Amino acid sequence: xxxxxxxxxxxxxxxxxxxxxxxxxxxxxxxxxxxxxxxxxxxxxxxxxxxxxxxxxxxxxxxxxxxxxxxxxxxxxxxxxxxxxxxxxxxxxxxxxxxxxxxxxxxxxxxxxxxxxxxxxxxxxxxxxxxxxxxxxxxxxxxxxxxxxxxxxxxxxxxxxxxxxxxxxxxxxxxxxxxxxxxxxxxxxxxxxxxxxxxxxxxxxxxxxxxxxxxxxxxxxxxxxxxxxxxxxxxxxxxxxxxxxxxxxxxxxxxxxxxxxxxxxxxxxxxxxxxxxxx
Amino acid sequence: xxxxxxxxxxxxxxxxxxxxxxxxxxxxxxxxxxxxxxxxxxxxxxxxxxxxxxxxxxxxxxxxxxxxxxxxxxxxxxxxxxxxxxxxxxxxxxxxxxxxxxxxxxxxxxxxxxxxxxxxxxxxxxxxxxxxxxxxxxxxxxxxxxxxxxxxxxxxxxxxxxxxxxxxxxxxxxxxxxxxxxxxxxxxxxxxxxxxxxxxxxxxxxxxxxxxxxxxxxxxxxxxxxxxxxxxxxxxxxxxxxxxxxxxxxxxxxxxxxxxxxxxxxxxxxxxxxxxxxx
Amino acid sequence: xxxxxxxxxxxxxxxxxxxxxxxxxxxxxxxxxxxxxxxxxxxxxxxxxxxxxxxxxxxxxxxxxxxxxxxxxxxxxxxxxxxxxxxxxxxxxxxxxxxxxxxxxxxxxxxxxxxxxxxxxxxxxxxxxxxxxxxxxxxxxxxxxxxxxxxxxxxxxxxxxxxxxxxxxxxxxxxxxxxxxxxxxxxxxxxxxxxxxxxxxxxxxxxxxxxxxxxxxxxxxxxxxxxxxxxxxxxxxxxxxxxxxxxxxxxxxxxxxxxxxxxxxxxxxxxxxxxxxxx
Numbered sequence: 112x113x114x115x116x117x118x119x120x121x122x123x124x125x126x127x128x129x130x131x132x133x134x135x136x137x138x139x140x141x142x143x144x145x146x147x148x149x150x151x152x153x154x155x156x157x158x159x160x161x162x163x164x165x166x167x168x169x170x171x172x173x174x175x176x177x178x179x180x181x182x183x184x185x186x187x188x189x190x191x192x193x194x195x196x197x198x199x200x201x202x203x204x205x206x207x208x209x210x211x212x213x214x215x216x217x218x219x220x221x222x223x224x225x226x227x228x229x230x231x232x233x234x235x236x237x238x239x240x241x242x243x244x245x246x247x248x249x250x251x252x253x254x255x256x257x258x259x260x261x262x263x264x265x266x267x268x269x270x271x272x273x274x275x276x277x278x279x280x281x282x283x284x285x286x287x288x289x290x291x292x293x294x295x296x297x298x299x300x301x302x303x304x305x306x307x308x309x310x311x312x313x314x315x316x317x318x319x320x321x322x323x324x325x326x327x328x329x330x331x332x333x334x335x336x337x338x339x340x341x342x343x344x345x346x347x348x349x350x351x352x353x354x355x356x357x358x359x360x361x362x363x364x365x366x367x368x369x370x371x372x373x374x375x376x377x378x379x380x381x382x383x384x385x386x387x388x389x390x
Numbered sequence: 391x392x393x394x395x396x397x398x399x400x401x402x403x404x405x406x407x408x409x410x411x412x413x414x415x416x417x418x419x420x421x422x423x424x425x426x427x428x429x430x431x432x433x434x435x436x437x438x439x440x441x442x443x444x445x446x447x448x449x450x451x452x453x454x455x456x457x458x459x460x461x462x463x464x465x466x467x468x469x470x471x472x473x474x475x476x477x478x479x480x481x482x483x484x485x486x487x488x489x490x491x492x493x494x495x496x497x498x499x500x501x502x503x504x505x506x507x508x509x510x511x512x513x514x515x516x517x518x519x520x521x522x523x524x525x526x527x528x529x530x531x532x533x534x535x536x537x538x539x540x541x542x543x544x545x546x547x548x549x550x551x552x553x554x555x556x557x558x559x560x561x562x563x564x565x566x567x568x569x570x571x572x573x574x575x576x577x578x579x580x581x582x583x584x585x586x587x588x589x590x591x592x593x594x595x596x597x598x599x600x601x602x603x604x605x606x607x608x609x610x611x612x613x614x615x616x617x618x619x620x621x622x623x624x625x626x627x628x629x630x631x632x633x634x635x636x637x638x639x640x641x642x643x644x645x646x647x648x649x650x651x652x653x654x655x656x657x658x659x660x661x662x663x664x665x666x667x668x669x
Numbered sequence: 670x671x672x673x674x675x676x677x678x679x680x681x682x683x684x685x686x687x688x689x690x691x692x693x694x695x696x697x698x699x700x701x702x703x704x705x706x707x708x709x710x711x712x713x714x715x716x717x718x719x720x721x722x723x724x725x726x727x728x729x730x731x732x733x734x735x736x737x738x739x740x741x742x743x744x745x746x747x748x749x750x751x752x753x754x755x756x757x758x759x760x761x762x763x764x765x766x767x768x769x770x771x772x773x774x775x776x777x778x779x780x781x782x783x784x785x786x787x788x789x790x791x792x793x794x795x796x797x798x799x800x801x802x803x804x805x806x807x808x809x810x811x812x813x814x815x816x817x818x819x820x821x822x823x824x825x826x827x828x829x830x831x832x833x834x835x836x837x838x839x840x841x842x843x844x845x846x847x848x849x850x851x852x853x854x855x856x857x858x859x860x861x862x863x864x865x866x867x868x869x870x871x872x873x874x875x876x877x878x879x880x881x882x883x884x885x886x887x888x889x890x891x892x893x894x895x896x897x898x899x900x901x902x903x904x905x906x907x908x909x910x911x912x913x914x915x916x917x918x919x920x921x922x923x924x925x926x927x928x929x930x931x932x933x934x935x936x937x938x939x940x941x942x943x944x945x946x947x948x
Contacts, residue, residue, distance in 0.1 A: 113420035117413065123850035124403060124682065127725050128917075130706035134675065134728040137704060141671035141730065146416060148409035154851055155927070167406045170413040170520065172420065183927065186902025236863065236902040238917030241728065292402035293433055305515065344465025344515040359407075359517030369434070369462070392699035396692065403682065425695060427688035446685050449692040449799065451699065571681035572712055584794065623744025623794040638686075638796030648713070648741065 114252035115144045115172050119160050119179045120240065121152035128238065132180075132245040135231060139249035146175075155183035157207050158270055159380075162288055164201075165211035165315075166360045171199065178248040179203040180240035191224040191243050192267070195257050202248045204239070207270035214317055225261035273299040274383065275316045281324075281388035283312075285363070287378050294371025295364050296378055300386050302361035305343075310357065331355040331365065332385040333376065339365060355386075393531035394423045394451050398439050398458045399519065400431035407517065411459075411524040414510060418528035425454075434462035436486050437549055438659075441567055443480075444490035444594075445639045450478065457527040458482040459519035470503040470522050471546070474536050481527045483518070486549035493596055504540035552578040553662065554595045560603075560667035562591075564642070566657050573650025574643050575657055579665050581640035584622075589636065610634040610644065611664040612655065618644060634665075672810035673702045673730050677718050677737045678798065679710035686796065690738075690803040693789060697807035704733075713741040715765050716828055717938075720846055722759075723769035723873075724918045729757065736806040737761040738798035749782040749801050750825070753815050760806045762797070765828035772875055783819035831857040832941065833874045839882075839946035841870075843921070845936050852929025853922050854936055858944050860919035863901075868915065889913040889923065890943040891934065897923060913944075 116136060122128045129150055136143060148167055152160045160181040171177065182189075182204045194201040194209055196219045201209045205221070213219060224230070224243055229250045231242045247260060257263065274286040285300035303324070304311040310324040331339040339353045348354035348368040353376065358364035363386055366372050373379070395415060401407045408429055415422060427446055431439045439460040450456065461468075461483045473480040473488055475498045480488045484500070492498060503509070503522055508529045510521045526539060536542065553565040564579035582603075583590040589603040610618040618632045627633035627647040632655065637643035642665055645651050652658070674694060680686045687708055694701060706725055710718045718739040729735065740747075740762045752759040752767055754777045759767045763779070771777060782788070782801055787808045789800045805818060815821065832844040843858035861882075862869040868882040889897040897911045906912035906926040911934065916922035921944055924930050931937070 113416075115413075115416050115420070117409065119406075125707060125709035126849045127677075127706045127721050128849070130675065130704055131725055131728045133704045134673075134706075134725060134730065134733075137671075137673050137702060138728070138730040141673070141702065144416060144420065146409055146412045148406045148413075149404060151404035163406050167410055167413060170410045170417070172413065172417040175413075184904060187904040233862070235917040236914065237922075241917065291405045291407070304512075346463060346466040356515065359514040359520065364516075392695075394692075394695050394699070396688065398685075423695060423699065425688055425691045427685045427692075428683060430683035442685050446689055446692060449689045449696070451692065451696040454692075570684045570686070583791070625742060625745040635794065638793040638799065643795075 113144055114140070114142070115146055115175045116248050116252055117146040117148050117167070117171055117175050117177050118150070119148045119152065119163055119177070119181070120150045121154045121156065121160065121181045122150050122240070124150055128240065131241045135241050135245040136249040139246055140252045143249060143252040146171075152181050155181065157181050157183075159289060161208050161211050161270055162273075164209065168199065168212060173198050174200070176200040176202060176248045176251045178244060179208045180244055181208060182206070182239060185239050186236040191239060191247075192221045193224060193247050193251060193257055193260050194219060194221045194267070200251045202244050202251065205268050207268045209267070210270040213267070213269070214315060220257065220263050220265060221267055222257045222263050223261040226259060229255065229260055272316050275299050275314055277320075278385065283386040285384060285386065287380050287382045287384065288362075289380055290373035290378075293366070294373040294375075295358070295366040296372050296376070297358060297360065298363045298365065298384055300363040300384070301357070303357045303363070304361065305357045328389055330387055330389050331363065332387050333365075333378070334382050334384065345369070392423055393419070393421070394425055394454045395527050395531055396425040396427050396446070396450055396454050396456050397429070398427045398431065398442055398456070398460070399429045400433045400435065400439065400460045401429050401519070403429055407519065410520045414520050414524040415528040418525055419531045422528060422531040425450075431460050434460065436460050436462075438568060440487050440490050440549055441552075443488065447478065447491060452477050453479070455479040455481060455527045455530045457523060458487045459523055460487060461485070461518060464518050465515040470518060470526075471500045472503060472526050472530060472536055472539050473498060473500045473546070479530045481523050481530065484547050486547045488546070489549040492546070492548070493594060499536065499542050499544060500546055501536045501542050502540040505538060508534065508539055551595050554578050554593055556599075557664065562665040564663060564665065566659050566661045566663065567641075568659055569652035569657075572645070573652040573654075574637070574645040575651050575655070576637060576639065577642045577644070577663055579642040579663070580636070582636045582642070583640065584636045607668055609666055609668050610642065611666050612644075612657065613661050613663065624648070671702055672698070672700070673704055673733045674806050674810055675704040675706050675725070675729055675733050675735050676708070677706045677710065677721055677735070677739070678708045679712045679714065679718065679739045680708050680798070682708055686798065689799045693799050693803040694807040697804055698810045701807060701810040710739050713739065715739050715741075717847060719766050719769050719828055720831075722767065726757065726770060731756050732758070734758040734760060734806045734809045736802060737766045738802055739766060740764070740797060743797050744794040749797060749805075750779045751782055751805050751809060751815055751818050752777060752779045752825070758809045760802050760809065763826050765826045767825070768828040771825070771827070772873060778815065778821050778823060779825055780815045780821050781819040784817060787813065787818055830874050833857050833872055835878075836943065841944040843942060843944065845938050845940045845942065846920075847938055848931035848936075851924070852931040852933075853916070853924040854930050854934070855916060855918065856921045856923070856942055858921040858942070859915070861915045861921070862919065863915045886947055888945055888947050889921065890945050891923075891936065892940050892942065895934075903927070
């Protein structure tokens with residue numbers, strides 16, 4: 112079976128670091144297929160990478176190896192791990208990168224990457240992405256058992272939960288998680304399954320408590336107090352007007368039709384918004 | 391036979407949208423080979439994407455699937471299509487993206503992408519690139535017949551023709567189409583086959599009327615009236631000087647040897663220029 | 670055996686030039702695997718590309734074809750070459766791109782790429798990357814012998830050596846070669862094999878004269894006279910403080926823990942630094 116290695120880093124595309132990682136993989140598992148997820152995580156922003164990993168997860172082919180290297184603590188005592196989840200392997204530093212993937216399962220185990228047999232011969236102090244993580248991903252793609260990499264544990268570093276709070280009276284509070292290339296703002300409020308006018312709300316952050324929401328009854332309140340209506344897609348708002356909608360990850364998003372919401376509304380990650388029952 | 395899927399989008403490389411599309415393809419057709427053409431089309435700039443599709447076309451391996459997603463109307467009533475041309479499949483929204491590819495043939499047919507069997511299970515309102523177009527490209531790479539995707543038609547949305555006009559007396563008027571990474575300006579004037587000093591001019595925009603032009607007799611007039619001489623390559627002009635030449639797509643281009651013509655000459659897409667018989 | 674083609678260019682990722690090169694390769698050698706090393710070499714900066722080629726070299730799988738296109742002299746009389754080194758093929762213009770790879774061996778031979786059978790049918794004057802170099806790389810990946818491409822020679826254009834000078838009294842003078850995405854500064858001083866506290870210094874620029882250095886005894890002097898201590902990794906310095914360390918290429922680097930050294934220290938390529946015995 113073709114094995115895929117999907118890569119997230121904060122390396123950018125300007126240096127040859129990513130190329131060195133791919134070369135290291137190619138030297139070990141030339142048949143593995145690489146999927147570049149993103150290399151534009153802001154330097155050291157572990158939460159952003161964890162959120163992207165969570166967003167892409169359901170689209171990855173079965174048994175993909177997710178290789179995530181956002182590693183500000185490289186060369187210090189933070190552990191290097193490989194993690195097995197149902198249908199997915201993860202490789203990276205144990206700094207919380209895989210926190211959000213663990214929300215939906217407790218069937219996981221992690222190996223500490225200490226077996227030098229599955230590392231490059233020389234290990235630098237500052238680039239474990241190439242010397243430890245890329246080789247581990249390449250060997251996992253060859254079905255080397257997790258146990259061979261090092262001691263197994265379930266204790267992993269976890270990030271704090273993003274904001275997703277029930278305010279009562281049908282209102283839900285969340286935060287801006289990030290803006291994308293188009294300036295669309297992705298929030299922590301979701302997941303929603305969009306079935307016509309009824310939205311099935313299944314919180315992605317535990318504890319779970321699913322419910323059904325009638326879309327027409329809702330609107331979004333921005334930090335400055337502005338009210339943004341809920342639509343289905345960009346074209347539902349007049350050109351240049353803001354709207355909220357259930358985005359492609361099942362999360363509430365805010366956009367401006369034909370415009371850049373992040374710039375125009377001046378919202379940044381961490382800003383709080385409310386998904387509110389009208390009236 | 392190896393099947394190639396060549397991708398053009400306006401997604402940028404900073405988000406995981408492109409990665410999700412590639413993951414969706416990998417889940418369906420793991421053996422297909424991806425060729426990234428560009429993901430830096432300015433957001434929503436359908437003409438730019440159509441022009442890039444036209445420029446790369448003759449270099450794509452036979453039976454490549456060209457997956458183009460510049461889709462400002464996503465989720466509205468614009469159709470999703472797969473298009474069969476001689477030796478090439480195209481997949482994307484029916485918004486004119488493939489207009490310029492249709493200049494050279496009327497042997498084409500398009501299917502509307504409505505068969506849910508060839509889409510992801512859940513279709514978002516804002517990301518048909520991942521949910522509809524990427525799967526269609528992946529299934530086309532598996533030789534699923536066009537007819538299976540949906541009803542066939544030949545009526546497609548077309549973009550207006552770029553400017554390419556015969557002014558008489560041997561002069562041809564055109565426009566700046568785009569500038570590239572080096573600041574070289576690519577115009578709509580062409581195609582030329584460069585055979586030594588004779589240029590064989592075969593207009594790429596119908597109606598066609600081919601002729602032979604003697605290169606030494608020509609020069610280029612910029613909007614401000616400056617005259618730029620015609621050369622063969624950058625090194626034919628002194629360092630820092632402007633020249634026109636037949637570029638690598640067979641179109642007239644304007645560059646500054648060792649410099650950035652777009653910035654220095656202050657020209658942008660849509661600016662009109664004249665390819666003129668001297669004297 | 671899977672053949673890899675690793676690509677370095679100054680094309681950026683915004684145009685379709687790189688995509689055209691990959692399409693040309695795919696048309697000839699669909700089974701070859703592409704490794705993107707970097708496409709962000711500053712336009713025309715041959716030394717930077719040569720340095721990146723040297724840095725990645727030891728990570729490339731055996732018999733990789735390194736396709737390097739930084740070609741300000743395209744269309745002039747500069748030669749197009751394919752170069753065979755032990756375990757590596759190189760393809761590109763003969764303008765010094767492979768200079769630093771030749772430091773470690775004299776077992777090499779180069780062919781001038783003149784055989785039209787291994788080029789695209791139409792050769793533009795301004796894009797030999799697509800028309801000559803990409804096809805040559807694709808045919809080399811098919812084990813076409815070097816001799817078939819054109820006449821063999823050993824005379825190649827060489828770049829000047831970067832600065833790496835023994836100042837006596839244990840001090841070594843070098844220069845900043847480049848800064849990376851994180852603002853870390855990579856110098857010409859190395860290579861060092863890091864074995865605990867002893868650094869084995871084996872100059873990468875001939876003439877070679879290896880020696881052992883005791884890391885604790887050394888510090889780095891910046892052009893303005895500031896002294897930077899030598900550490901092992903970023904976390905060895907307090908947050909916001911500068912440190913020097915042996916980087917992942919075995920070269921001395923300068924970083925600021927959690928910061929951007931290039932910006933904060935205001936150092937650029939060519940600036941001279943000294944690796945100095947303390948006291």
